[in-house]
Amino acid sequence: MRAALAALVGVSCIVGTAAGEEHASFLYQPAYCIDPILRLPAEPYRPQPGDLFFAFTPSPVMRFGHRIAGAADPHHPFPNCFVCGPARGAGDGLRIFAGPLGDGRVAAPWIPDASLADAEGFVSSEFVWAVLDCPGAFALMGRRRRAMLLGRLTARLAGRIRVGERSIVMAWPIATDGRRQLAGSAVFTEAGALRGLAQATWFEVASYGRAT
Secondary structure: HHHHHHHHHHHHHHHHHHHOOOOOOOOOOOOOOOOOOOOHHHHHEEOOOOOOOOOOOOOOOHHHHHHHOOOOOOOOOOOOOOOOOOOOOOOOEEOOOOOEEOOEEEEEOOOOOOEOOOOOOEOOHHHHHOOOOHHHHHHHHOOOOOOOOOOEEEEEEEEOOEEEEEEEEEEEEEEEEEOOEEEEEEEEEEOOOEEEEEEEEEOOOOOOOOOO
């Protein structure tokens, strides 16, 4: 089903482009880093069979196309991050992809993998700390994706999470002081019981290349 939807979106994009002007697509010069700058000159280009579809803009349509195609987020500054990296496979990372709730907060569902368990079948505490890490950065970024680095994380664990138990991770912005920004984060059971609460200091990276 997902493959069929991806093909449909791809066809619609190409058909929509062909119906416009003679050259509706353009190729800009290589950037060799991730930033919002379009480098001239732009050369006319018409999509051809076999082309790979990549999004430059973080529009909902482009993100939807990547999701149904099973592709990683092309705007992610740290695709191999253990907590939030889309390049990590199941069991290889936490795969927490926090998205906006529309009120400044972000949230994501999380079902802990069995590889995170301690001897009693609960998620080891260091992984719960990790869960409380990256979502705070996404709450601070909002819709403008950029690289941020953790300065300090203070957390309090309020219970244990059993592997395989569906949980909810949430984060919210607290304050901004130049490049220094504060965010809060929490993890709950599906029933709403608090399992961890944290506050983090983040720093925005002014310029960056493709990080791993």
